[in-house]
Amino acid sequence: MRGKLLDEVRPLLEEPAALEILAGETPARDTVTVVMSHSVRPGRERDYLRWQDRARRAQERFPGFLGYEGFEPVAGIQERWVVVFRFDTREHLDGWLESDTRRKLLEEGRGYFLDYDMRTIKSAFSGWFGFGGETGQGPPPNWKQAMSVLLALYPTVMVLNLTLSPALTAAHLPGYLVLFIGNVASVAALTWLLMPLVNRIFASWLLPGRAVSVSTSVAGALVMVLCFALFVAVFGLITG
Structure with missing residues (x-):
């Protein structure tokens, strides 16, 4: 099955396909993950990507930043652009979310996207464990x-x-x-x-x-x- 799929996609590739296997370690502590999705204005995709790159570089300068991933839309499956980023604690995440840096970036980004949705993921059973406060x-x-x-x-x-x-x-x-x-x-x-x-x-x-x-x-x-x-x-x- 995989071989047939590779044969089918090969004419669409400019260079021979390469397989990269990445193995990461499980975080040693609980982290706070944010999933954001954007509806990008038609024709502003390149501007949006450059804006996201500036946002990522700004996040990297804030305490507790752990990582960032961006995902482009997949036709017929996922129509929105998705960004996932992580901080080590809720306090550090709030520091980024409430910062003037992020506020200015959002004001700029409204020229590139129509709307956005943000969801925070903390832990598997966080609703049943109230120790954070x-x-x-x-x-x-x-x-x-x-x-x-x-x-x-x-x-x-x-x-x-x-x-x-x-x-x-x-x-x-x-x-x-x-x-x-x-x-x-x-x-x-x-x-x-x-x-x-x-x-x-x-x-x-x-x-x-x-x-x-x-x-x-x-x-x-x-x-x-x-x-x-x-x-x-x-x-x-x-x-x-």
């Missing part, structure tokens, strides 16, 4: 967040499967509706009950400002694993 260091690492969510999610799903789902099925509701109601109940339980509880219990392990030593991280992870094993054993006995 307390420590100024962002949310916990994603692997700790994932373990915490699993700790709350597994018993929630099991309890709902043993109680709510049979009751809904007995009421002759269709399976897809039973699943939807169960998902609503589990998300509500996680958001307003169980995740706040997990955050309080494991605060010393989750908070980035406190859980800095390897021994603390390992100890917390072992406690999590023991909790997983306990839940599995308990529900195994209940359903056995």
Whole structure:
């Protein structure tokens, strides 16, 4: 399949194709990523690219800047121009977003694009972890967040499967509706009950400002694993 695609595209290339494989390291800490898309004015594409290059050079001079990527439109798939850039903390990102340098660049750029959309991505489960305002260091690492969510999610799903789902099925509701109601109940339980509880219990392990030593991280992870094993054993006995 790939060979056929290469044969098809070869007449469109000015030079022989070269394969470049880039391997990057996973960031050692959580970062803040911004995805911006622009509707570029027809005929101003080259001006827009030069403007984006000036914006990138300006970003590089700001503290915490980690990287920049630009993507051109793909006909029939992505009609807008997309830019992705990263900063190491929300504070450093805000420093760029609120700067006079960026404001002047935006005023200039309005001659090249019709509108733009900006989305900020912080972490996998940031809505369930509210530690950023307390420590100024962002949310916990994603692997700790994932373990915490699993700790709350597994018993929630099991309890709902043993109680709510049979009751809904007995009421002759269709399976897809039973699943939807169960998902609503589990998300509500996680958001307003169980995740706040997990955050309080494991605060010393989750908070980035406190859980800095390897021994603390390992100890917390072992406690999590023991909790997983306990839940599995308990529900195994209940359903056995």
